[in-house]
Amino acid sequence: MSKSERYYQEYLSHRHVSRRGLFRAVVSAARQVAPGTPSACPVISLPPGALPVAEFNAQCTQCHLCIDACPMGILEKHESGLPQLNIQYASCDGCRLCIDACDVGALLPQTRFDTGLRPVFNANCINPVRRCNQCVDSCASQACTIGETWMPELDNERCTGCGECLVQCNYDAVTLVLSAF
Structure with a gap:
């Protein structure tokens, strides 16, 4: 199953999607981005609960268990190999499944959910x-x-x-x- 199929299955199982929202997601996903062109979501953000950047980079083993655990499909592998939060077609609902999947301590529970x-x-x-x-x-x-x-x-x-x-x-x-x- 490709990532886009998994993404839409998870998205539809967790959220109510209007016809307009679904159409907008399909149309914008079909846009071609030329190599070297910044993506529609240029922000590189760490997953929720991540340690400060330097500590996260040192602690993360790039096992991608957090990516696999994300039901919304908004965690993806950055070109550096580290996980990144890419909010483009779905939002982060703070379910903490990515944090629970991290067994090396690079992602820690937050007292107040915030993606930064x-x-x-x-x-x-x-x-x-x-x-x-x-x-x-x-x-x-x-x-x-x-x-x-x-x-x-x-x-x-x-x-x-x-x-x-x-x-x-x-x-x-x-x-x-x-x-x-």
Whole structure:
């Protein structure tokens, strides 16, 4: 079974997907990316619960058990061989299966789930005809609100970096960046 088949099976078994969301995922997955071109999700992020970067790089044995354990299919092998979090078509729900699968201690349980990613909203977000509010409606931690200028605003304290706002955005107006928390 190819990764894309596994991904969609896991995604559909864990989430309700609207027809629009499924169509958007299929269409965007079919886009060809030229070699050397940055991917649609240029952020390289470590899995949830990862030790600080230097310690993680030294501790991780690249066994990929965490990748295999991820039911959402959002952990993948980076070109360096280390696992990376790639939130593009599915969000991280903090299930901790990747942490439980790590037997070398490179991933540790967190007191508060946080991927370390934060959304940044760009001007594509403002639709003068119809405001969608997808990021606000889909945010389980209620970290996104609509400001006076109709742009989404983020409460960093509430945000867990799950990426649901990115997954639900129909206008490619959300980019995830590593936070410095």
